[in-house]
Amino acid sequence: MNKAVKKIILKTKKQVYGDMLGNNASLFQGEGFEFAELREYVYGDDVRKIDWKTTAKLGKPFVKIYKEERELNVVVVSMLGGSVYFGTVKQKSDIIAEVVATLGFSAVKNSDLFSHMIFADQLYEASKASKKLFSVHKAVEDVYAFDPIGKEGDFSALVETLHNRLKKKSLLFIVSDFVGDIDLKLLSKKHDVFAVMVRDRFEENPSELGYLRLIDMESKQSFEGDVNSATLKNYKKALHDNDEKLYKQFKKQGIRFSKIYTHEEPALKLMKRMR
Structure with missing residues (x-):
């Protein structure tokens, strides 16, 4: 097992089974799961x-x-387009791996079924539902080993794929940086959807960098330009508009969400939001 993967597994396992989350019956307590x-x-x-x-x-x-009729079917989907290959503190993909581990161990601890999928422009990995710790280990390894460069996140394809594959009502976690044309309405009609947004502070509030060459990690295309105040103003407005549209959609469709930055502790942030 890769040392980085082993570190993530040991860390999150200790958090879920130890003092941080150990005194709670389940990370998934809350609306829709404690009562009828x-x-x-x-x-x-x-x-x-x-x-x-x-x-x-x-x-x-x-x-x-x-x-008493419920056995939660916890499905975690990692959206690993090229944009997750970025981070000033940690890579967004590393944080996604920690989120997957936290949710997976919490499901297993609660004797719920856990399954994991990796998606980008198409479905790349899909595990069978399991209550075994090994399934969580495998999910983390899959995220860490996946190469997102050159792959564009396609949310329309994601929604269609999940709609067709998930026959049983599920507690569905979608982990992504959530930038682009996104509509989860179809999934929210049947499933309890929870969006986990993974971002880096710098991508939301970048500083002037001057004239430089950049590479789009989704298309692998490079371009040159002057990253000045005017460019940043337009960029920030576009990202702000993207997020405002997303938040309104989540509220309208009853989708809970949490935003985790690369400098934050995923387990603590998830625990706080889901309580």
Whole structure:
């Protein structure tokens, strides 16, 4: 096992099973998982579980889901386009590996099913659902070994693939830097979606760099230009508009999210947000 992978596994395992998260029953406690919940009817649901009062009030069918019926199907998807090959403190891809490990160990600790996928312009890896620690180790190794350079993150393909593959209602974590044209509405109708945004402070608030040559890690194309105040102003506005659009979508579709920067501790940030 790679030394870097082993370090991530030992660190996150200690956090989840040790003092940091060990006193809590599960990282996944919270809305929809501690108590019974209502969700929109999905084709194939038992019609006897329809809540007719809520259905009449909202004008569309809802069913009751009870805690004792639930075995969480925790699915973590790592979106590893070329843009994750960046970081001033740590690589964004390294933080994604830590997030995968934290969520995986938390699922196994809670006796839930855990599976992991790697996606970019297409699906590259997909593990079978498991309750074994080995499945978490394998997921971290897969993230660390994956080469994102030259691959563009395609969220439309991601949504279509997950919609077709995930037959069972899942607690779905999508881990990405979330830049681009993104619409998770289709997934949020059936699954409990949680977006984990991994960013570097510098990419949100860069400084003037002068005239230089840059390389797009998704297309591998290089270009030259003057990174001056005017360029940065336009860039920051574009990223701000991207995020504002994303936050509005998340709120409208009931998608929870957390933003983790490369200088932060992923386990602590996730624990704080999911509690």
